[in-house]
Amino acid sequence: MYKISNGLTLPEVGIGTFKLTEKIGESAAEDLIFNLLLKNQNQLTLIDTASLYENEDLVGRAVSRALKKNIPRENILLETKIPHAISSYKSAMEEFYKSLEKLQVDYVDILLIHWPVARFHEADYKFSNREVWRAMERLYKEGKVKAIGVCNFLPRHLENIFEVAEIPPMINQLEVHFWYQETATVKF
Secondary structure, X not given: OEEOOOOOEEOOOEEEOOOHHHHHOHHHHHHHHHHHHHHOOOOOEEXXXXXXXXXXXXXXXXXXXXXXXXXXXXXXXEEEEEOOXXXXXXXXXXXXXXXXXXXXXXXXXXXEEOOOOOOOOOOXXXXXXXXXXXXXXXXXXXXXXXXXXXXXXXXXXXXXXXOOOOOOOOEEEOOOEOOEOOHHHXXX
């Protein structure tokens, strides 16, 4: 188990849902998530999804089924992401509430900006990220999110957020493995 800066506890391993339906289909993916939640009902289980994965609705159905089996909501950590193409405060808020509806919950545990720079927006990504971050801070303050952070941000992307953040990112979800070692970013 890990504790992040605001005290939220995270398990060492989470359930990733990227391309899950391509491999096993939507119904089987929902059943898989439900059965994993059922099997792990007495421990913390992290489920990582995103609007861009186009599977928040099936994750929501699986979580709803688990809650009906009296699995405590506190044992289910839901993580979703604001797509990198979202560029304004208003659109970030709208996107979050769409995700909340699909996930069939009152709050998410972790909300991240999915990627630091949207394609063809290299010139204005700094402003966009700051606007989305402002929305995420509000959601955190309102209790709609338990932790906020980013995905795949390099130090220069993080510094842009640090310049304006009232609440600094609590998580930077990175791809790290034997063949891809984000050493400089991890050190930062």
